[in-house]
Amino acid sequence: MNIKLILSISFAVVLTLSLNSCENKIKKQDKQEEAKKVTYPNDVIPFMAKWKILLGDGTRSEDLTNFQKQDFFYVANDGTTDWVVYKTPNSGITSRTSSNTRSELGEKKHWIPEEGGKLTGTLKVMHVSTTGHADKPSSFAVVVGQIHSDEGHENEPLKIYYKKFPGHTKGSVFWNYEINTKGENSGRWDYSTAVWGYDFSVVGASPTEAPQEPKDGIALGEEFSYEVNVYEGIMYLTFESKGHETVTFTKSLIKSDFPTKADIPQQVIDNYASRRTVSEEREIAYAGEINFFKQGAYNQANAKSTKSEIYGGDISKQYANGSYAEVWFKNATVGASVDPKKE
The missing domain is CATH 1.20.5 (Single alpha-helices involved in coiled-coils or other helix-helix interfaces)
Structure with a gap:
């Protein structure tokens, strides 16, 4: 036993x-x-090897393979589709050339306008800052795509914006061209062009009074696409969204539209002359100057110009109280420019 x-x-x-x-x-x-x-951003949009990133908390990375950062750069699913999320507070750690925070890609490859390049994106803006002054142009706005110069004045020949005033259902999509200033850069300015809704110059009558809601605007969560094709020095822009008219633009990056004082648009005089002496642009604009693409969420609601709430820079408090920008991309490409006649 x-x-x-x-x-x-x-x-x-x-x-x-x-x-x-x-x-x-x-x-x-x-x-x-x-x-x-685990689904990483490079699983959704495979072009991530061509980019580096700066996030709203100051995190930088040159290698985006299997890279993500909670609350700044990650993947979300809306029930049917995976999206790459770019989220950034009103106040955080940012680049040396800006007081605005960003969770934004920067293209590793640089190019001159004569060589060019092409950037596309299909996105929806999920949130813009709900705090700020309605009479400040940058309030309640986020830049979702850029061309940035990497020499000279380091200005921006293209910034694609989304902006929505609090209380409005519809926001605006517009693009700005910043001159490559002749001489020193204190007289620089942006010229703004509306895509759907208003351009950059339309602001409220007071810090608490918004303009009328745009009739042909884009709502938060509404999908739209852009294509930026710089071919032989000419920038070709295409914007598309279901239920909206497709809009196209053409702008030279190698020959200025603003080489004399007489060429400066009234929009610019109205918006800048009270603050600074506006300058002319050099005649060859950005010809021969190194540029690169940027894409993501470049929050424009910094405290200096917009009086946005920043809660002492506490990012969690900013997120909890609406002081942030959030942009979702489901598709994007970057590469060589294409002859627009052959597209």
């Missing part, structure tokens, strides 16, 4: 150990499978 008892106990111990071992292996395999199921 003792031998049978010992054998029974031994068998039970071996069986228990075996079952525990199997269970541990299964748990380990489950964890490995779970880790494999």
Whole structure:
């Protein structure tokens, strides 16, 4: 009986150990499978190897393969589709050339306008700052695509904006061209062109009074696409959205539209002359100057110009109280320019 008892106990111990071992292996395999199921931004938009990134908390990365950062750069699903999310507070750590925060890609490859390049994006803006002054042009706005110069004045020949005033259902999509200023850069300015809704110059009559809601605007969460094709020094822009007219523009980046004082648009005089002496642009604009693309969420609601709430720079408080921008992209490409006649 003792031998049978010992054998029974031994068998039970071996069986228990075996079952525990199997269970541990299964748990380990489950964890490995779970880790494999993580969807990274480069799984959704595969072009991430061509970019580096700066996030709203100051995080930088040159390698975006299997890279994400909670609350700044990650993947979300809307029930049917995976989207790459770019989220950034009103106040955080940003680049040396701006007081605005961003969770934004910067193209590694640089190019001159004569060589050019092409950038596309399909996106929806999910949130813009709900705090700010309605009479400040940058309030309640986010830039979702750029061309940025990397020499000279380091100005921006293109910024694609989305802006929505609090209380409005519809927001505006517009693009700004910043001159490559002749001489020193204190007289620089942007000329703004509406796509759907208003341009940059339309503001409220007071800090608390918004203009009328745009009739042909874009709502938060409403999908739209842009294409930026710089070919042989000419920038070709195309904007598309279901239920809206497709809009196209053409702008030279190698020959200025504003080489003399007489060429400066009235929009610019009305919006800048009270603050600074507006300058002319150099005649060759950005010809021969190194540029690169940017894409993501470049929050324009910085405290200096918009009087936005920043809660002492506490990012969690900003997120909780609406002081942030959030942009979702489901498709995007970057590469060589294309002859528009062959597209």
